[in-house]
Amino acid sequence: MAHMKLNFIIAVLALMVTGGALGADMPELARKLNCTACHDIDKTIVGPSWMNIAKKYKGVNRFTFDDRDYPLVEGMMMKVSKGGSGNWITTPYPMPANDAAGTKQAEIRELVIFILGLKK
Ligand code: HEC
Structure with a gap:
């Protein structure tokens, strides 16, 4: 019994650390490409x-x-591949190129689709 209670507390703490069950996490691929x-x-x-x-x-498609x-x-x-600036007033910085050589297009596509899929 005491053991189950401890497990419950650990589970709650784990949720607090990861930001809750509802929040999506940055995908492993985003870590790998340093996004x-x-x-x-x-x-x-x-x-x-x-x-x-x-x-x-x-609702935008261009x-x-x-x-x-x-x-x-x-x-x-x-x-994302070549970098750029000007679309976000929240940041005065440009985004640097993330795939200047063009060798990671499949991974960049996967991330872009993931990002756009976050819309609710
Ligand atoms: C060194 C910082 C940096 C890194 C690394 C970075 N970004 Fe960005 N990203 C930015 C900034 C700054 C902007 C805003 C650019 C602007 O104002 O147009 C941005 C904008 C974006 C946008 C929106 C573009 C737009 O015009 O609205 C996407 C999508 C994006 N980043 C995806 C990624 C992905 C995927 C990666 C990893 C492969 C990545 N970023 C890595 C800094 C970064």
Whole structure:
């Protein structure tokens, strides 16, 4: 009995540490590609929170990059890959290139789709 109670307390503490069962976590891939240095799911760090990015592009299906118009996912992949600035007044910094060599496009696509899928 005392043992079950202890397990319960540990489970509650674990939930508090991870931010609760409802909050999505940054995916392993985001850690691997170092996105987590500047982004979090629901907090602005250097870059906008991924929740806010999802909200901003809710219902949007085009994206302008380098003065050219692309389908949202494709354009967003270019921005993440090559870096850029100007879309977020919450941050005065540009995003540096995350895939200048173009060798991680499949992973970048997966992350962009994950981010846009956070919209509620
Ligand atoms: C060194 C910091 C940094 C890193 C690392 C970084 N970002 Fe960003 N990111 C930013 C900043 C700053 C912005 C805001 C750019 C702007 O104002 O247009 C941003 C914007 C974005 C946006 C929104 C783009 C737009 O124009 O609205 C997406 C999507 C994004 N980042 C995804 C990623 C992904 C995926 C990774 C990892 C592969 C990543 N970022 C790594 C700093 C970073």
